Amino acid sequence: MTTTGPTLAMLVDDLASGRTTSRALVEQCLDRIDDRDGEGSRTFLQVSRETARMAADGIDALRAAGAAPSPFAGIPISIKDLFDVRGDVTMAGSRALSDAAPAAADAPSVRRLRRAGFVIIGRTNMTEFAYSGLGLNPHYGTPRNPWDRATGRIPGGSSSGAAVSLTDGMAHAALGTDTGGSCRIPAAFTGLVGFKPTARRVPLDGAVPLSPSLDSIGPIARTVACCAALDAILADEQSMDVSPVSVEGLRLLVPTTIMFDNIDDVVAKAFERALSRLSAAGARITEAPFPAFDEIPKINAKGGFTAAESYAWHQPLISQKKHLYDPRVAVRILRGAEQSAADYIAVLAARKSLVDQATAALAPYDALIMPTVPMIPPRLSDLADDETYGRVNLLALRNPTTINMIDGCAISLPMHEPGEAPTGFMLAGAGGSDRRILGIAAGLEPVLAGPMAQD
Numbered sequence: 001m002t003t004t005g006p007t008l009a010m011l012v013d014d015l016a017s018g019r020t021t022s023r024a025l026v027e028q029c030l031d032r033i034d035d036r037d038g039e040g041s042r043t044f045l046q047v048s049r050e051t052a053r054m055a056a057d058g059i060d061a062l063r064a065a066g067a068a069p070s071p072f073a074g075i076p077i078s079i080k081d082l083f084d085v086r087g088d089v090t091m092a093g094s095r096a097l098s099d100a101a102p103a104a105a106d107a108p109s110v111r112r113l114r115r116a117g118f119v120i121i122g123r124t125n126m127t128e129f130a131y132s133g134l135g136l137n138p139h140y141g142t143p144r145n146p147w148d149r150a151t152g153r154i155p156g157g158s159s160s161g162a163a164v165s166l167t168d169g170m171a172h173a174a175l176g177t178d179t180g181g182s183c184r185i186p187a188a189f190t191g192l193v194g195f196k197p198t199a200r201r202v203p204l205d206g207a208v209p210l211s212p213s214l215d216s217i218g219p220i221a222r223t224v225a226c227c228a229a230l231d232a233i234l235a236d237e238q239s240m241d242v243s244p245v246s247v248e249g250l251r252l253l254v255p256t257t258i259m260f261d262n263i264d265d266v267v268a269k270a271f272e273r274a275l276s277r278l279s280a281a282g283a284r285i286t287e288a289p290f291p292a293f294d295e296i297p298k299i300n301a302k303g304g305f306t307a308a309e310s311y312a313w314h315q316p317l318i319s320q321k322k323h324l325y326d327p328r329v330a331v332r333i334l335r336g337a338e339q340s341a342a343d344y345i346a347v348l349a350a351r352k353s354l355v356d357q358a359t360a361a362l363a364p365y366d367a368l369i370m371p372t373v374p375m376i377p378p379r380l381s382d383l384a385d386d387e388t389y390g391r392v393n394l395l396a397l398r399n400p401t402t403i404n405m406i407d408g409c410a411i412s413l414p415m416h417e418p419g420e421a422p423t424g425f426m427l428a429g430a431g432g433s434d435r436r437i438l439g440i441a442a443g444l445e446p447v448l449a450g451p452m453a454q455d
Contacts, residue, residue, distance in 0.1 A: 073117020188424025311336025
């Protein structure tokens with residue numbers, strides 16, 4: 001499957017030339033959302049129809065007067081239900097927060113997107129409280145993967161609606177979060193690009209936390225350049241462009257530690273083909289153990305940061321409204337009650353050591369490369385029992401979570417051929433190397449797409 005739809009650069013050009021307007025783009029997205037045969041009802045928890053139309057008309061007037069706030073002004077964007085949007089109730093995909101007061105102000109990330117002129121089209125569905133990599137939501141339904149809707153494949157999560165809003169043309173950019181892969185997993189499962197920045201670059205304020213030690217705020221989009229532009233806006237940086245880095249001579253490390261355990265044959269084949277293409281383009285690829293990754297299961301044996309920190313936030317709410325939680329989410333949050341203060345302090349120390357070890361091991365290389373997820377999107381029906389759900393969820397999260405644990409940055413790119421199951425190629429670097437990783441990803445993107453896509 002090749003994801004179709006315009007890139008941000010195409011939309012910028014169309015808006016600047018007058019070939020389209022913001023109002024036209026918004027109406028097209030709303031038509032897709034409202035299509036009775038589409039996924040709009042499972043993808044969006046709230047659609048901002050009238051405010052989006054008003055914003056679009058305002059942007060069109062500003063552009064006509066030569067006063068558009070940015071080249072991206074007027075482009076519809078979806079917002080994950082985790083973020084505060086002024087006047088909206090932030091439910092985080094749950095029913096437990098449905099009676100909360102509306103947000104008094106935008107989250108900083110939302111404010112920055114709005115300041116650039118992006119038009120908020122609505123709030124997207126997600127795993128309740130972002131606590132899963134599969135994207136299932138028993139309260140509001142689970143958006144179906146566009147690759148195989150007939151058999152009900154899942155989209156990945158937790159930013160499930162964010163990805164499907166893009167694949168189905170219901171938005172042209174998406175704001176998500178990534179604590180252990182929640183931007184990269186749905187991108188890999190749906191043929192999109194998902195970026196997890198170094199956590200400290202984008203403020204977490206105004207987003208319901210899962211694990212503040214690991215949470216990151218990032219975009220899902222159709223190309224690396226789209227993600228790079230959105231990332232610059234979210235990080236409040238001036239430069240939005242990234243120059244593709246030449247593949248020739250790049251030193252790329254394939255970490256053999258845990259990344260390929262229980263890998264699906266389809267993913268393994270796609271990754272080997274990707275390595276062959278990169279080698280042919282002149283990349284210097286090394287396959288070697290990465291001992292730091294062996295430490296992560298030990299650090300997380302009692303639930304790690306996610307269980308402890310989510311329990312700290314949820315304890316007052318879950319004590320009153322546990323019956324409203326998805327049981328599969330509640331059971332994971334409640335693991336945090338089993339950790340002592342000493343356990344948490346030990347996790348903090350172990351992670352610091354892990355980050356130092358991984359950063360040193362990465363120093364001789366330009367980037368780590370690996371499959372984003374070691375499997376293809378499973379069917380929703382295959383996840384009916386809790387044991388299977390738990391096992392598949394941990395497998396989906398395993399590879400991307402390593403980068404959150406080492407405080408790095410990472411991007412997932414499509415690496416499948418048209419007609420194949422969607423698979424993701426993850427490129428990662430140490431914390432703070434975001435723009436370098438985006439530049440390398442821009443260089444790799446046409447190579448991974450294959451000869452036909454480059455012609």
